[in-house]
Amino acid sequence: MERHEGPPRGKFVTVLAAAVVLATAAGGAVIARYDERPPWGTDIAYEGGYLQAVRIVKWRPLHEGECADMERQGMGGERAVHDPAAWVEGCLDGAAGRPSRNQGIVR
Secondary structure (H helix, E strand, O other): OOOOOOOOHHHHHHHHHHHHHHHHHHHHHHHHHHOOOOOOHHHHHHHHHHHHHHHHHHHOOOOOOHHHHHHHOOOOHHHHHHOHHHHHHHHHHHHHOOOOOOOOOOO
16 A cells, blocks of 8 residues: 655645635625625515515505605615615516516526
């Protein structure tokens, strides 16, 4: 049986340090690009509005302009912050009984 010691310690530390620097740079670039907003934030906002409207419509109909009023009053929550216009659009689709624009899409 032969003992294998792996790569030299210096080479291992160098590769590990390079990987950490690369991961930190990539993370910094993503944070700088999206500024704490996830890349799929528009989809999150749309689905949040859609689900909110569907839940409300089960109890009572939504009147015209009520989706925009709810968003302005902060009823959209954290999801609406990502993209308020998409939240209202999702709310209108849910209130009208249309299927979500994301149904059947594999992302």
